[in-house]
Amino acid sequence: MSTKIIILIIGVLFIIIALITSKKQSSNKLGIPLGILGVLMMIYGSYSSDLVNYNTQIEQVSTGNKLILNGPVNAVKVISPIDKDSVDCRILTMGVYPESNKNDIWVLIRPTDDRYYPQSDHTNTSYKRDGEWQVVTRFGGDLGEAYDLIIYEADAKSSSFFSETIEKWKEADDYPGLKLEELPSGATEVDRIKIYTRKNCRGVF
Template sequence: MVIYGSYSSDFVNYNTQIEQVSTGNKLKITGPVNAVKVVSPIDKDSVDCRILTMGVYPESNDKDIWVLIRPTDDRYYPQSDHTNTSYKREGEWQVVTRFGGDKGEAYDLIIYEADASASAFFSATIEKWKEEDNYPGLKLEEIPIGAKEADRIKIYTRENCRGVF
């Protein structure tokens, strides 16, 4: 009753805009996981404007996992939710991924393993972009050396995502 009362009054301030995300088709993984890999969406899949990108990683992995998308403008856009890095637990990871292009636009969805320095760079970059409300993307040469590409797939937007965010 106390919990209900706090949510039905002005006592608790909560986010009334809940982001809706979808999931894509999933790749079936068998056997031991030896590398960081995307399991959803799958290569050449068509996706909604906001998706939950999911994958697997070896239990011994101690790096942060970042999803970057590269649309047709050839810029790289680190993706994050409220944790900034991908959420990792028991060999699986996930992060909300957002697209802003035209229907059918092609994207490279690239997974990076990042050391602490590279992860801090991506987090600071996203914070700066949010503060300025300007998302110019990164050039390939701006991606820190502590970020190593682990997996890459090509995907397409299923609908027009321009101006969604």
């Protein structure tokens, strides 16, 4: 359980205690400060957690240039952004997949630190429907930093590994990335492009 969630829970408890003690005249001196403290803790916990941050960040999503495909789709492929594209700090990565594909699709980015960072929104895996997939992708580097944007097909075990890794990073509020040898064997690279940040994204997320 993350520190932010603990703060929220304690804030709720303080408010409940304040409401109970407010019925007793002798306990008002304790109840009022507890109530105020509880409200402040709830405000802080909410505005520093994903409950609020997700909604504020989603407004900043942009899209890159889009690749025009001709003919049938016979492999998982990224169509936006395109190779050598310059992108904003937060973009919607989009692609296509053959209708026969049943595996989960994951986007991993590899910045100049040579670590791998699985990308997700609240669904964790890329959203798939009618032959198209998409996922929110975040960059945290300097202006002009180069990234490999890598698309993986993952079996159920590998997909769970990526999801659990993201959850652990979120709880710790620390995103150390994965070494190449830490990537699960059931994840297979199917596409890769090189992109660059067109803004200074350090410290944005």
